Amino acid sequence: KAGVTQTPRYLIKTRGQQVTLSCSPISGHRSVSWYQQTPGQGLQFLFEYFSETQRNKGNFPGRFSGRQFSNSRSEMNVSTLELGDSALYLCASSLEQEETQYFGPGTRLLVL
Amino acid sequence: AQSVTQLGSHVSVSEGALVLLRCNYSSSVPPYLFWYVQYPNQGLQLLLKYTTGATLVKGINGFEAEFKKSETSFHLTKPSAHMSDAAEYFCAATGANSKLTFGKGITLSVRP
Numbered sequence: 001k002a003g004v005t006q007t008p009r010y011l012i013k014t015r016g017q018q019v020t021l022s023c024s025p026i027s028g029h030r031s032v033s034w035y036q037q038t039p040g041q042g043l044q045f046l047f048e049y050f051s052e053t054q055r056n057k058g059n060f061p062g063r064f065s066g067r068q069f070s071n072s073r074s075e076m077n078v079s080t081l082e083l084g085d086s087a088l089y090l091c092a093s094s095l096e097q098e099e100t101q102y103f104g105p106g107t108r109l110l111v112l
Numbered sequence: 113a114q115s116v117t118q119l120g121s122h123v124s125v126s127e128g129a130l131v132l133l134r135c136n137y138s139s140s141v142p143p144y145l146f147w148y149v150q151y152p153n154q155g156l157q158l159l160l161k162y163t164t165g166a167t168l169v170k171g172i173n174g175f176e177a178e179f180k181k182s183e184t185s186f187h188l189t190k191p192s193a194h195m196s197d198a199a200e201y202f203c204a205a206t207g208a209n210s211k212l213t214f215g216k217g218i219t220l221s222v223r224p
Contacts, residue, residue: 004155033212043202043214056211090155092212100146101212103156 001027004093004104012110018079021107025072025093031055032074033101034066037088046089049074050096078109086111114139116205118215126223131175131190133218135203138184143205145186146212147177150200159201162186173197198222 005024013019025032033056034046045058049068066076072093078085088108092101115138125131137143144163148156160171167179173196177188186203203215 006155035212042216043204043212045211045213048211058211092156100158100161101206102158103148105155108153 004091004102006089006091006104006107008107009105010108010110012112013081014112015081015083017081018077019081019109020075020077021089021091021109023074023076023091023093023104025074025091026102029093029095029102030072031094031096031099032068032072033092033094034074034076035090035092036060037090037106038086043090046076081111083111085109114143114205114213116203116213116215118203118218120218121216122219122221124221124223125193127195128192131188131193131197131220133188133201133203133220135177135186135188135215136184137186137203137205139205145177145179146204146206147171147175147186147188148202148204150202150217152199156202159188193220193222195222195224
């Protein structure tokens with residue numbers, strides 16, 4: 001089976017812009033979670049989608065949003081980018097909630 | 113709220129030496145526990161997991177971890193380090209929802 005794929009792998013944006021990241025889960029997986037990884041804060045949970053519904057949300061501002069499509073693919077959007085949004089954004093998928101999460105390679109976002 | 117503690121930020125061992133990476137969790141209910149490894153510029157790869165049952169869990173690449181409820185610990189070990197083990201290691205826990213709570217991570221260096 002193909003693993004979790006994320007596109008694009010690298011992005012450079014400027015402050016104030018918005019960005020959309022995409023994640024395709026492992027075939028058959030219905031749960032998709034997003035995490036932000038930074039050197040200072042480590043790995044932090046953004047949100048989780050299951051069957052097109054947001055089931056859990058982390059402590060991030062409303063500028064961070066996401067959605068999941070009927071084929072379980074997910075996108076996350078960050079509006080009005082700030083320098084502090086520079087990070088590695090990781091997507092993970094699992095069969096159901098509470099199952100093992102498998103991670104993609106991440107999208108590295110640099111905000112200038 | 114659940115928390116995961118990984119003491120120290122860096123461990124250095126000689127090739128062939130024992131690897132011991134410590135992890136403690138804080139939860140009133142034993143969570144599911146995981147160890148992930150991250151190589152430079154890559155996503156997280158699952159090493160092993162504990163859900164229920166046997167407390168000694170074997171993972172990939174010769175790693176294993178033991179769940180000790182009395183000590184709220186889930187330390188990762190490998191009898192003999194290899195140069196290819198050099199990476200960052202994350203301990204994580206999840207409970208009733210699928211939100212993974214990560215430790216700060218620890219960088220393992222292997223000296224020839």
